[in-house]
Amino acid sequence: MKTFIALLRGINVSGQKLIKMELLRKVLIELDFKNIKTYIQSGNVIFQSNETEPVDLEKKISALILKHFSFEVPVVVVTLSDLEFVADNNPFATQTMPGDTQPYVTFLSEKPAAFNMEVLKSIDFGADRLIDIDRYIFLWYAHGAGTTKLTNTIIENKLKVKATSRNWKTVHKLIEMAKAST
Template sequence: MGTFIALLRGINVSGQKLIKMEALRQALAALHLQNIQTYIQSGNVVFQSDTCEPGLLEQQISEQILAEFGFEVPVMVLTLEDLEFVWQHNPFAGEALPDDTQPYVAILAGMPLPDRLQILLAIDFEPDRLVVVNRFIYLRYHHGAGTTKLTNAVIENKLKMRATSRNWKTIRKLIEMAKNHG
């Protein structure tokens, strides 16, 4: 049985796609996922499953949310190893950051195509910065995430692929939850 982290994009934001965490846990339990834990209201779920294929789990969770709540939610399923990779490869680790939420990390649905990546990298987002490592984009916001032009929507538009972003505090908590799981 493997431990996984599901990241749901765009739930409980500005009154849209509202899902109570207890209802989400119940819906996921119907998929025979086990030891389901949620973290905050933004769609972070740590669970265990006999199904060890993240892509299949993404599809099953997305279909279950549509059936149970009546709307589509993009889902990305990661392993603890994926999140540990994110932690270990933080290019901003030696820098003074404004607070414990930074950097943010945009998790991509797959490896970005080089030509699409060049389009994103050619844009001047100063004073904000981004560094791409594998399928993860580390985002350092000079004035915070609320004022940046380097948004998840821009990343998805330029790369032509799904992405979901989490702050460093959430990444740290999800690693802790996954390590202590089961």
């Protein structure tokens, strides 16, 4: 069995799309997942599966959530090696961040068209910065994630792919948990 990490977008935010992690873990057993663990309430699931294709897992998890919770949730599935790539290649990780800000990473469901990425990069997001590498966008929000105009919705609309973001602390915790599951 291979270890995967499912990143759910937009659950348990501002009272919308509420899913208890304990219930989500129980529901995911229907997909024959093993060693299911969740991290915080924002939809981070580490699991093992005999499935080999992340795209197939994304579809199955989304369909199962729709069936049990009656709303759609975009899902991006990554592997431990994907997370390690992100950790090793974050251009903001070695920079000193002002205050208590930290880098974020947006995980894309697929590599976007180059033209679409150029459209996104041409938008003035003030002091916020983005650097794309493959299926990942590394972000630094000058005044924190709560005030940025560089949101997942903008990223998805401009790139025409699913996107979900995690802060640097969460990325490292998911790596730690995924390693413990292998």
